[in-house]
Amino acid sequence: MVGFGAATEVRRVGEGRFETVLDGGYAIAGALNGGYLLAVLARAAVAASPHTHPVSTAATFLRVAAAGPAEVIVEPRKEGRTTATSLVTLVQDGRPTVDALITTGTLDAGDEPAWSGAEPPGMPPLERCAPFRPVPGARDFTDRLDLRFDPALMGWVDGRPSGRPEVRAWLRLRDGYAPDPYSLALAVDALPPVTLNLGRNGWAPTVELTWHMRAVPAPGWLAVHGTGRLLAGGWFDEDVEVWDSTGCLVAQSRQLARAPRTPE
Amino acid sequence: MVGFGAATEVRRVGEGRFETVLDGGYAIAGALNGGYLLAVLARAAVAASPHTHPVSTAATFLRVAAAGPAEVIVEPRKEGRTTATSLVTLVQDGRPTVDALITTGTLDAGDEPAWSGAEPPGMPPLERCAPFRPVPGARDFTDRLDLRFDPALMGWVDGRPSGRPEVRAWLRLRDGYAPDPYSLALAVDALPPVTLNLGRNGWAPTVELTWHMRAVPAPGWLAVHGTGRLLAGGWFDEDVEVWDSTGCLVAQSRQLARAPRTPE
Numbered sequence: 001m002v003g004f005g006a007a008t009e010v011r012r013v014g015e016g017r018f019e020t021v022l023d024g025g026y027a028i029a030g031a032l033n034g035g036y037l038l039a040v041l042a043r044a045a046v047a048a049s050p051h052t053h054p055v056s057t058a059a060t061f062l063r064v065a066a067a068g069p070a071e072v073i074v075e076p077r078k079e080g081r082t083t084a085t086s087l088v089t090l091v092q093d094g095r096p097t098v099d100a101l102i103t104t105g106t107l108d109a110g111d112e113p114a115w116s117g118a119e120p121p122g123m124p125p126l127e128r129c130a131p132f133r134p135v136p137g138a139r140d141f142t143d144r145l146d147l148r149f150d151p152a153l154m155g156w157v158d159g160r161p162s163g164r165p166e167v168r169a170w171l172r173l174r175d176g177y178a179p180d181p182y183s184l185a186l187a188v189d190a191l192p193p194v195t196l197n198l199g200r201n202g203w204a205p206t207v208e209l210t211w212h213m214r215a216v217p218a219p220g221w222l223a224v225h226g227t228g229r230l231l232a233g234g235w236f237d238e239d240v241e242v243w244d245s246t247g248c249l250v251a252q253s254r255q256l257a258r259a260p261r262t263p264e
Numbered sequence: 265m266v267g268f269g270a271a272t273e274v275r276r277v278g279e280g281r282f283e284t285v286l287d288g289g290y291a292i293a294g295a296l297n298g299g300y301l302l303a304v305l306a307r308a309a310v311a312a313s314p315h316t317h318p319v320s321t322a323a324t325f326l327r328v329a330a331a332g333p334a335e336v337i338v339e340p341r342k343e344g345r346t347t348a349t350s351l352v353t354l355v356q357d358g359r360p361t362v363d364a365l366i367t368t369g370t371l372d373a374g375d376e377p378a379w380s381g382a383e384p385p386g387m388p389p390l391e392r393c394a395p396f397r398p399v400p401g402a403r404d405f406t407d408r409l410d411l412r413f414d415p416a417l418m419g420w421v422d423g424r425p426s427g428r429p430e431v432r433a434w435l436r437l438r439d440g441y442a443p444d445p446y447s448l449a450l451a452v453d454a455l456p457p458v459t460l461n462l463g464r465n466g467w468a469p470t471v472e473l474t475w476h477m478r479a480v481p482a483p484g485w486l487a488v489h490g491t492g493r494l495l496a497g498g499w500f501d502e503d504v505e506v507w508d509s510t511g512c513l514v515a516q517s518r519q520l521a522r523a524p525r526t527p528e
Contacts, residue, residue: 055499056472056520058322060349060365062342077360078326082498082522083471085324087351087363096341099351101324101363103471105499113496114523115462117428164381198379207347207367208320210474212501212520214494229505230478230513232377234346235319235369237476237516241493249494252501254518256320256476258346259378 003175004144008039008182010047016074018044022092024067026141026186028134032065033141034098034206034255035189039182041088041100044072046181049084051104053181058210059100065092077101109216113248120243121168121225124150129170132157134192145190146172147224156196165194165228165236170221179217179244187242188253191226194238195259198231202260211240211253220245234259267439268408272303272446274311280338282308286356288331290405290450292398296329297405298362298470298519299453303446305352305364308336310445313348315368317445322474323364329356341365373480377512384507385432385489388414393434396421398456409454410436420460429458429492429500434485443481443508451506452517455490458502459523462495466524475504475517484509498523 007023026036042054071091078085083105090098123129129148134140148170155162171187172179188211193204223243228236236259242251271287290300306318335355342349347369354362387393393412398404412434419426435451436443452475457468487507492500500523506515 056324058324058365058472058474060320060322060341060367062349077324077363085326085363099341099349099365101322101365101472103324107497111497113494115429115495116493118493165379208322208365208474208476210322210472210518212472212499212518214499214501215496229380229382229516230377231379232479233371233375235476235478237478252493252518254474254476254516 004173004177004183008043010040010044010072012047016048016076018047018072018074020070020072022065022067022070025144027067028140032067033189034061034209035186037065037090037098038100038189039185041072041090041098042102042182042185044074045086045088045102046104048074048086049104051084052106053104053213054102055083055105055107056103056212057100057185059098060208061098061206063095063097065090065097107213107216111215116249118241118249120247121223123168123170123223126170126221130154144174146174147190153197161199162197165197166226167191167194167197168223168225171224172221178219179222181213184213184217184242184251185211187222187224188240188251189255191224191240193257194226194228195231195236200260204257204260206255206257209253209255211251213251215248215250217244217250218246231259268437268441268447272307274304274308274336276311280312280340282311282336282338284334284336286329286331286334289408291331292404296331297453298325298473299450301329301354301362302364302453303449305336305354305362306366306446306449308338309350309352309366310368312338312350313368315348316370317368317477318366319347319369319371320367320476321364321449323362324472325362325470327359327361329354329361371477371480375479380513382505382513384511385487387432387434387487390434390485394418408438410438411454417461425461425463427461429461430490431455431458431461432487432489435488436485442483443486445477448477448481448506448515449475451486451488452504452515455488455504457521458490458492459495459500464524468521468524470519470521473517473519475515477515479512479514481508481514482510495523
């Protein structure tokens with residue numbers, strides 16, 4: 001089993017061209033996790049930039065990515081003193097699989113927020129939280145990711161969805177990889193769809209996901225909190241906030257996804 | 265004065281190529297409003313798509329756009345049965361000015377939400393709200409847009425910022441143009457920066473803005489509510505929700521912007 005660092009590695013093969021080998025260990029039911037793919041894209045964006053962090057990533061998921069070789073194309077759109085923006089595309093079998101507009105910048109690890117109105121989610125202590133395996137018995141990305149869920153929001157596991165689209169969990173990588181921009185990309189798309197708590201049990205493919213890195217994360221567990229506002233017309237939104245072990249908001253995301261069609 | 269419809273018109277001049285004339289009436293202090301530009305991009309995306317609505321727009325603002333001629337390039341990335349995704353670029357003086365990944369789809373005007381957890385903002389009635397002109401005496405986009413602000417969140421006008429990044433207003437176009445997907449694009453970037461209520465009075469350039477159209481809006485005034493979570497490292501986020509006159513959430517956005525450097 002390769003670690004998260006190696007699984008997201010990109011190798012420069014030309015001006016704005018990178019090769020990578022996508023790791024099937026980050027799949028659920030055969031589809032590679034979107035956050036894992038965004039981590040790979042962020043590595044390529046930063047490798048091609050004079051700046052250090054993927055501050056903003058706005059991605060659309062065009063096709064399902066499979067384990068194995070892929071290319072990442074980084075097309076510079078603007079380079080400035082404090083930021084640079086590129087169109088970053090994951091290409092597999094000659095077709096664009098994920099497109100992302102990524103703006104890189106440099107955040108200062110020592111920076112105190114000038115203002116924060118957000119409160120860390122009231123997670124129960126780790127020992128009162130429980131793991132969950134999406135497909136019982138199958139190997140999936142929970143072999144790589146240690147997720148411990150707040151049991152109060154896991155009623156859907158026993159057919160008792162809470163009726164509110166909300167899920168939260170502690171998260172860390174099992175290989176000991178410490179929180180950094182790339183594991184934040186993974187964290188913003190690591191929760192099961194919040195629509196499970198509305199009794200919608202099917203697959204919920206992400207169409208668009210935007211995430212912002214807001215601070216350099218401290219070592220330790222991350223707390224990941226997902227909520228939704230509206231399920232309408234076959235679409236739902238899911239906001240995820242990621243908090244580090246010191247209680248700082250380190251990443252924010254919103255995705256728009258197709259909802260499973262009918263309650264099952 | 266041309267109406268909003270004409271001001272956002274695009275004319276097809278080739279496969280995936282459109283011409284437009286940007287209307288200086290949508291500027292504030294010389295810079296064209298980002299939401300106005302996104303309305304123009306959305307028109308081109310829909311014109312080049314088999315679908316009806318700009319469901320998801322993820323945009324990065326690369327350079328300031330000026331009034332006058334511009335081109336819009338629509339590059340298809342994927343076309344499916346229910347959605348199509350394009351990279352849509354506003355080009356001025358031969359340089360990309362705004363890049364947007366736009367996914368079109370078709371929302372049904374009669375659709376009731378399957379679930380909604382969002383509450384319309386508690387706006388005071390229109391007659392207790394007040395207009396505000398960003399640059400007193402100057403002509404700007406408030407000649408086009410009728411914005412009536414909740415006075416409880418406008419303390420910053422008199423040097424008494426509330427200390428919370430929150431602003432809300434009623435909004436309509438003065439020319440009588442009814443709410444539609446394009447005026448929603450305008451609405452998600454029409455408020456003054458929420459950082460004004462943190463005592464930051466400078467210009468706050470948007471770097472990235474993602475907005476989702478969630479429902480077909482009803483005629484009448486829109487209620488527009490902006491809030492922020494974090495101001496850190498020179499960056500802040502602003503979430504905007506747009507509600508129609510029937511109390512439906514019709515659009516959601518988040519932008520990441522550079523904060524004015526120091527309290528003035």
